């Protein structure tokens with residue numbers, strides 16, 4: 001196993017993630033990020049489209065769980081609206097909280113995916129737990145720091161593309 005935070009799967013956004021992306025890989029459990037994955041930092045309202053996406057995954061037998069580093073009330077708001085359990089202040093990339101959730105729910109790392117937008121947070125957390133890293137593009141760059149971080153993440157996003165090109169040959 002590599003500890004380089006190279007995504008296993010990349011997608012434009014969560015809506016490009018069909019249930020089969022997960023089920024084809026034997027994944028049954030999804031640890032879902034909120035900020036810039038489910039909703040931009042500036043948006044506090046869950047939408048019907050989000051709920052439809054969650055329901056589509058659930059009807060394919062997948063279990064979703066919100067795992068957020070957010071310390072505010074967004075985890076409560078989104079978890080209540082979508083009917084999902086959550087942990088906030090998860091301190092990704094540190095794997096401790098994610099491992100606690102796996103121990104509580106009984107899912108193994110092999111059947112788990114971490115879905116998020118940040119390489120050094122979500123993708124690295126997946127690596128450190130032994131879960132599948134599903135990395136989406138951040139929804140919005142609301143400040144310069146988010147854009148700078150994205151540039152710093154680019155080598156790993158490009159490494160994913162290079163790996164995929166090789167495996168398709």
Ligand SMILES: [Mg+2]
Nearest residue numbers: 033035036117
């Ligand atoms: Mg995020």
